[in-house]
Amino acid sequence: MPRLVTLYSLQWGDLSLENVCAKAKEFGYDGLELGLPDHLDVRQTDPEYYKGIKDLLGKNGLQLHTISSHLVGQAVCDRIDERHKGILPAYIWGDGDPEGVRQRAAEELILTAKAARSLGVNTVVGFTGSPIWHLLYSFPPVTGSMIDDGYKEFARRFIPILDEFEKLDVRFALEVHPTEIAFDTFSARKALEAVDHHPAFGFNYDPSHMGYQGVDYVDFIYQFPDRIFHVHMKDVYWSDTPKQVGVFGGHVPFGDPRRYWNFRSVGRGKINFEEIIRALNAIGYQGPLSIEWEDSAMDREHGAxxxxxxxKRIDFQMSKHAFDAFFAK
Structure with a gap:
């Protein structure tokens, strides 16, 4: 059987969950990846609330295997400033005191694991933020101890969260992404080591965030075969010729044609999805392929x-035997 193709609902947060379900069904999806906080309130404790969500998806013939908390997760380890006020619920932001924001975000992630359990879901995708992202470019010179201290802070804040996830038999899948504690293969390995290979910690694989950086996004799958907990299918285009704005993205918005790279609808960028499917087959990944649709220059319904x-056209299962197995008589 081919893998399920699901739609991540975060980019559809202006619509009700009922509308998103109806559109996903119309577009041909097998399920949803529910994005917080727009389509799920993890503060709810009434079992009927979660039953209502499952009934709604079931009525539309949609499955649910993942919920995601990117925006709240970002605040757990970040250097908090006014940017976060725009992405966080008011009850997480509170008075804006940085440590208070981080603590409330951590508590919300634990509630997210409990909500996942109530929905029968065992994977939460999200961000961690990073206390050392601002040290990416090493000038003024950044010492090794400064980086090590950042990973220690990440571990101090996240291991208690992961312990709670493990108690609930729920996994946390960090989306490897710029501004997170892990943004390429090297930093992903350091993050895994920082939490001592915690069984509840793994990765949400999204090739688009590695491709434009020049990271081997197919090799990433082979490097972490037992830690790929979830997969986003997202495409990106990067230029073959010099542009006005380089790989860091500059101070221009997504979609600006002066940028070196921009996200594109799946199949219209430079990501080699054929090799990704083959690599996922090789490591035995059978989870959903979730479309995180982002293309500033395209109508989202057309793109979704x-x-x-x-x-659905390019996905295929691995052969159970070598093609030449029947040559021998």
């Missing part, structure tokens, strides 16, 4: 529909 069709 064509992305679903594209992934």
């Amino acid at each position: 529909r064509e992305s679903c069709e594209f992934i």
